[in-house]
Amino acid sequence: QAQLVESGGGLVQAGGSLRLSCAASGRTFSTYTVGWFRQAPGEERAFVAAISWRDSRTYYGDSVKGRFTISRDNAKNTVYLQMNSLKPEDTAIYYCAATETPIITTYRSAYGHWGPGTQVTVSS
Numbered sequence: 001q002a003q004l005v006e007s008g009g010g011l012v013q014a015g016g017s018l019r020l021s022c023a024a025s026g027r028t029f030s031t032y033t034v035g036w037f038r039q040a041p042g043e044e045r046a047f048v049a050a051i052s053w054r055d056s057r058t059y060y061g062d063s064v065k066g067r068f069t070i071s072r073d074n075a076k077n078t079v080y081l082q083m084n085s086l087k088p089e090d091t092a093i094y095y096c097a098a099t100e101t102p103i104i105t106t107y108r109s110a111y112g113h114w115g116p117g118t119q120v121t122v123s124s
Contacts, residue, residue, distance in 0.1 A: 009118030022096030030074040038092035047106040
């Protein structure tokens with residue numbers, strides 16, 4: 001079973017960039033599809049991006065398309081989320097999650113492994 005830990009969150013001004021990392025231990029990441037979700041105060045946890053393990057296809061939520069990029073380094077057992085042109089509305093706790101499903105899914109319930117989250121705050 002994989003244990004996930006996010007890092008790279010912090011405080012950044014609007015228009016800035018951050019790169020989040022999701023490191024896995026306990027099992028190789030290469031056979032998991034990995035997704036990023038985020039949760040702002042008072043809101044539900046929402047899909048951000050995902051990358052499949054079968055062919056490394058990617059998929060993004062509408063609000064981050066063109067600004068965020070998800071990638072993976074299986075040798076390092078790590079998935080990244082590069083976030084550019086950040087906006088105040090991107091402020092949230094960001095979670096990485098993993099599923100054995102070989103194709104991309106945006107459904108929270110499909111992901112059985114979650115990290116504790118990392119805070120991203122974008123100031124205006």
